[in-house]
Amino acid sequence: MDEPGPNTWKIGCIISPALGWGEQRGNSYHRCRICNIELLTGECAGFCCGTGGKYFNNTTPLPPLPPQYTTFINDPNISSKSRVLNLIFSFASMETTHPFPTVPGPPGFVAIQGRIYHRLRPNHDNSAVRWLLYDGFMRNMAPFENLAQTLPANWIDALRNALLAYNPLVGGLSISVSLILNFALMPISALKIRAPPPKLLPL
DSSP states (O other): OOOOOTHHHHHOOOOOOOOBBBBEETTSSSSOTTTOOOOTTTOOTTTTTTTTTGGGGGGGOOOOGGGGGGGTOOOOTHHHHHHHHHTTTOOEEEEEESSSOOOOOOOOOOOOOOEEEEEEESSTTOOHHHHHHHHHTGGGGGGGGGHHHHHHHHHHHHHHHHHHHHOOHHHHHHHHHHHHHHHTTOOOOOOOOOOOOOOOOOO
């Protein structure tokens, strides 16, 4: 392997991370007294809500989570499995107007030039768009099959049903599926979907 140049960062292991969320300090925990959120080591009181909570009422509260989320939101494994759940339902891939850099050696941070955007890819084997358009969101056809099998089946069903109920893009795509099936013999050169701004759907 080539020696790293002067502009390359070296990667080192952190043997014992010194940061933690909501660590116990005496008889209390390190969290905000206003909103009760756990704070990271080094974050001072008022980091999130401002001194004395002066910013607490400046933000609009998030809407309640979809009822389908109760299937997994309080599961003790949600933290470790949430990235897999998100990956399976990822509708877009990241693209850039410049070639993506190839850096020799172990994985690390890279700098990307040009405009970065997300592209919907229904022709991608592991795309959730393809899963919806071609496979009808069938559970046994979920992308990243090896990873999907590590999740409880009802998690996938619950998130799929939440997207169908609340996400305008998914709703538009599902309508497109029915149009394509109903007019399968008609040539379709292009299909444009316009949807209202999406509702917040945190994961």
